[in-house]
Amino acid sequence: MSESSFFVSAPGKVIIFGEHSAVYGKPAIAAALSLRAYLLITPSKDVNTLKLDFPDIGLSHSWNKNDIPWEEIRSHVKLVDGRPQITEELIPEIVDNLGSVLSNLNSTLHYTACLCFLYLYTQLCNKDIPGMSFCIRSTLPIGAGLGSSASTAVCLATSLAILGDQVERPSYGMNEKSTKKESTDLDFIDSWSLMGEKCFHGNPSGIDNAVATHGGAVMFQRMSNPAQPSVRTTMRNFPPIKLLLTNTKVPRSTAELVGGVSRVNSEYPKTSSSILDAMEHLSTNAYQIMVRPFFGKEERKTLRELVNINHGLLVALGVSHPSLEKVKIISDTWKLGATKLTGAGGGGCAITLVDDDVTEEVIEKGIAEFEKEGFDTFETSLGGKGVGALAYSDVPEELRERIFSPEVFCAYSDRLEIENALSTDNLTGWRFW
Numbered sequence: 001m002s003e004s005s006f007f008v009s010a011p012g013k014v015i016i017f018g019e020h021s022a023v024y025g026k027p028a029i030a031a032a033l034s035l036r037a038y039l040l041i042t043p044s045k046d047v048n049t050l051k052l053d054f055p056d057i058g059l060s061h062s063w064n065k066n067d068i069p070w071e072e073i074r075s076h077v078k079l080v081d082g083r084p085q086i087t088e089e090l091i092p093e094i095v096d097n098l099g100s101v102l103s104n105l106n107s108t109l110h111y112t113a114c115l116c117f118l119y120l121y122t123q124l125c126n127k128d129i130p131g132m133s134f135c136i137r138s139t140l141p142i143g144a145g146l147g148s149s150a151s152t153a154v155c156l157a158t159s160l161a162i163l164g165d166q167v168e169r170p171s172y173g174m175n176e177k178s179t180k181k182e183s184t185d186l187d188f189i190d191s192w193s194l195m196g197e198k199c200f201h202g203n204p205s206g207i208d209n210a211v212a213t214h215g216g217a218v219m220f221q222r223m224s225n226p227a228q229p230s231v232r233t234t235m236r237n238f239p240p241i242k243l244l245l246t247n248t249k250v251p252r253s254t255a256e257l258v259g260g261v262s263r264v265n266s267e268y269p270k271t272s273s274s275i276l277d278a279m280e281h282l283s284t285n286a287y288q289i290m291v292r293p294f295f296g297k298e299e300r301k302t303l304r305e306l307v308n309i310n311h312g313l314l315v316a317l318g319v320s321h322p323s324l325e326k327v328k329i330i331s332d333t334w335k336l337g338a339t340k341l342t343g344a345g346g347g348g349c350a351i352t353l354v355d356d357d358v359t360e361e362v363i364e365k366g367i368a369e370f371e372k373e374g375f376d377t378f379e380t381s382l383g384g385k386g387v388g389a390l391a392y393s394d395v396p397e398e399l400r401e402r403i404f405s406p407e408v409f410c411a412y413s414d415r416l417e418i419e420n421a422l423s424t425d426n427l428t429g430w431r432f433w
């Protein structure tokens with residue numbers, strides 16, 4: 001066990017309005033989930049060994065860090081005042097140079113995860129930093145539309161920015177009112193995790209990593225000029241909405257679905273731009289309703305109507321799936337509320353904004369129908385905390401050995417075990433920027 005071990009953690013998200021259109025510079029609304037990714041960083045036994053243990057995707061891989069072509073890579077890193085700068089696109093020369101250390105990975109899943117790690121590592125750290133082991137576990141379903149890729153990218157970017165001395169560790173008492181320095185650190189993490197998301201799926205809007213970094217609820221808009229920063233408007237009075245989350249468990253890839261929309265966009269530019277414009281109006285409309293000081297029955301009804309319209313528009317873009325339509329049919333049959341797919345679609349999750357008048361008994365009957373189809377449904381709370389860190393010294397002495405043991409962490413069998421051991425509710429030492 002070592003005092004230099006630490007954890008970082010970042011939440012998943014639910015997009016309420018505007019997935020896919022967010023990629024095309026339209027505003028979208030999303031909120032952080034209580035489900036999170038946790039990354040444990042421990043010193044390697046050998047100072048030259050860099051090790052990744054990502055059991056959720058069956059990846060265990062190590063490198064001798066001296067095998068990384070540091071000089072070639074570092075010659076392409078953009079530095080301003082000694083700080084690495086993000087770029088609009090992944091730097092092709094760096095990706096190319098990493099090819100030599102990625103060549104023995106034979107699945108796309110593992111290749112992408114290792115590329116994401118090394119792309120961030122070689123820019124945020126340097127070759128003199130002793131080798132560490134990185135083990136990530138997620139309580140989020142992976143590839144289900146809840147932003148597991150972004151929470152992974154945020155955890156990696158944060159841990160590497162800490163190791164590379166690019167950001168300060170968070171301190172106590174800063175949770176409510178960040179100092180300027182700390183919010184700059186958060187922006188640095190947000191921007192580098194976007195580069196991580198680019199490794200996972202090519203053309204991310206940035207909404208997922210923004211929510212995973214900052215937490216809470218936001219309206220987010222990527223600027224059409226990529227040189228301009230995205231606009232992130234925090235929604236402090238996010239209204240309490242009763243939301244069911246249904247995971248169809250049908251696997252899909254965000255990269256492929258975003259690629260599908262891009263094809264529709266280039267084949268039917270006028271039609272697709274009208275759909276995207278309609279999505280823009282939806283998000284703006286929903287935002288105006290959600291920030292009203294009074295959020296009552298009428299507002300909830302309008303929001304549900306907008307949810308139904310948003311789903312229809314996503315269907316038109318070709319990103320639904322028979323399983324998601326089943327969720328919608330069951331929800332409509334039992335009159336549970338308004339249902340739309342969330343995230344990239346093509347399977348994965350749907351959200352239902354529950355109707356005001358529906359009874360708990362009816363909700364349970366609906367959930368039983370979902371379960372019959374093999375789906376998982378749960379009620380969830382939105383707007384949780386963003387990225388946080390847990391230092392060795394912030395855990396009671398008698399717990400340290402167990403909490404910071406990579407063997408124990410890798411062996412947790414499910415979401416509940418991870419949460420029991422590590423969640424911010426159960427362990428008070430977590431600090432947030």
Ligand SMILES: Nc1ncnc2c1ncn2[C@@H]1O[C@H](COP(=O)(O)OP(=O)(O)O)[C@@H](O)[C@H]1O
Pocket residue numbers: 037054055056057109112113136137138141142143144145146147148149150152200201252253254255343344
């Ligand atoms: N716990 C994890 N360990 C390793 N890689 C992960 C983990 N969670 C997510 N990922 C990466 O993110 C990808 C899924 O991202 P994506 O297709 O965008 O779906 P989503 O972000 O909705 O879960 C996985 O294929 C994997 O590469």
Ligand SMILES: C[C@@](O)(CCOP(=O)(O)O)CC(=O)O
Pocket residue numbers: 018019020021022023144145146147148149203204205206207208254258342343344345
């Ligand atoms: C489809 C999209 O709007 C959201 C993708 O979310 P997820 O990876 O399915 O959780 C893409 C993006 O905004 O980057």
Ligand SMILES: [Mg+2]
Pocket residue numbers: 147148149150208254
């Ligand atoms: Mg994703």
